[in-house]
């Protein structure tokens with residue numbers, strides 16, 4: 009890229025039109041970060057376009073528009089990260105892989121210092137190092153390690169992480185370091201979402217966390233559910249601590265999230281016990297660890313030992329041996345998702361790995377399958393990405409059968425036989441046949457699911473039968489099913505027939521957003537569906553709108569808008585919408601608007617409510633929405649202002665606090681009564 013000619017050779021009108029093209033392009037790119045969690049281009053491509061735009065606007069100031077990304081001072085989308093210098097370099101850490109090497113490290117220190125040595129032993133969190141600066145108790149700058157001397161300023165992204173305090177408990181100035189990580193559950197969710205969208209999954213939580221922090225748009229990082237543990241005080245005027253273990257206490261007192269597992273060990277036997285304990289239980293932790301870190305506990309002794317050119321002499325990482333298992337691939341299964349993405353899964357002889365029995369591992373996409381050259385009857389090594397997701401690390405070539413053949417990636421859909429294609433630059437293979445039965449089954453399952461049309465009792469098992477018996481071909485057909493039709497299903501008697509017919513019938517009255525989400529339009533999630541339904545009120549109004557109109561809806565960008573326009577332009581889709589109307593499905597928004605919510609006579613109207621613990625019937629998001637529809641304000645922490653706490657299972661400190669403040673606690677079973685009031 010770069011401008012086609014020197015900027016002074018442009019006429020003003022040329023410059024204006026090129027600048028507008030660049031703005032549109034840049035807006036699309038940042039939109040992709042935001043709605044899709046998937047950059048369309050690499051950062052440097054964005055940066056170069058941005059610089060082109062800056063040049064044009066600098067040469068022709070009259071062409072600058074208010075909505076130009078260059079005008080968003082301190083806006084969320086930055087052309088790249090500002091570099092910061094670490095006054096005290098962020099060194100790396102020496103590491104060892106065996107107990108013998110660890111013992112040698114300890115021997116060396118004892119010999120060199122001629123003293124007994126006490127260690128603070130901590131878990132080695134699998135994330136990436138961050139540096140945080142607080143001035144008078146306020147978070148002012150956060151940075152990555154970078155090359156150790158120069159890092160990237162990621163303050164805006166770090167501000168979205170709840171575990172990083174914005175304000176300390178005392179107005180002190182301090183620089184600290186720690187580890188930013190993605191919890192295992194969030195990592196699994198994110199990768200699942202990425203695969204369903206045809207994107208490359210992250211290899212491990214560390215990459216996922218790094219990828220999230222490197223997003224130029226802080227909203228993307230915010231959506232990624234990152235967390236952080238702080239483990240080092242770098243500079244602090246008011247240091248009271250003389251040991252690392254005391255330093256951790258000080259950090260916790262100041263409000264930092266400090267990993268609670270660390271222990272002080274007097275000798276290698278105690279260190280060994282700690283290592284064994286966590287090697288055995290690491291799979292149960294909510295975050296990934298890849299070893300333990302030994303730090304000389306005495307801070308004065310740390311200073312005396314100092315650093316080599318690369319690493320401190322007073323600390324060392326012991327890395328856990330990788331948990332691996334060997335097994336044989338029996339089959340490669342190809343499954344077709346709702347959007348037509350076709351993914352390969354290796355089916356293997358069951359084997360124990362890191363606490364579970366594993367017999368299946370996703371190969372993610374055809375490229376990965378080819379790169380790893382996995383073949384039928386190959387012996388493979390398995391590991392768990394991020395400690396949870398089984399993955400094939402490599403083929404054991406020595407054990408490959410001599411007559412083995414390269415695995416032939418299918419060129420047609422395993423379900424309908426339609427040719428498979430790659431869309432745009434996607435790695436995923438897709439079946440683009442809209443009538444593909446496998447996609448149909450996934451689509452219908454999604455349509456009936458709880459966040460969509462919420463048709464109780466209509467799950468994949470029944471949908472498969474309905475499709476096989478050709479009782480339904482699309483979602484509109486569901487509304488034409490009769491008792492006679494359902495009587496043909498396995499074990500379907502009068503009661504189950506009536507229940508299902510009633511559930512289907514009840515779904516006719518759903519508010520428009522459920523239908524919009526249930527249709528499974530690319531990029532249109534539950535939240536976007538709700539915003540769209542609320543804005544347009546009727547399906548007809550949405551269908552009649554063009555891209556420019558749709559993007560006026562708050563947070564809806566060009567990617568979602570384009571997807572909607574393309575979807576509704578399709579004549580088959582238009583026929584389907586007409587059929588849905590004909591079978592009596594409601595096509596208007598009947599949900600509660602904010603204004604209506606305020607006049608609601610619900611128990612929750614006007615109340616401040618906090619949610620905690622695990623809920624069975626609802627996801628957090630669903631319940632929050634439901635409560636807001638009932639006029640409640642949902643907040644994150646319990647205080648005197650809280651009117652009620654809704655507590656699911658395993659509720660912890662919030663429940664204790666609510667009880668101590670005598671705030672009403674509602675459990676899930678009681679919730680329905682309150683909602684009905």
Ligand code: IVH
Pocket residue numbers: 098099100101130131132133134135136137185186187239240301325
């Ligand atoms: S102390 C910035 N303590 O491991 C150096 N590091 O392999 C801080 N790490 O770069 C060293 N848990 O990102 C320390 N409890 C812990 C740690 C830890 C994870 C990371 C850190 C470091 C890397 C070295």
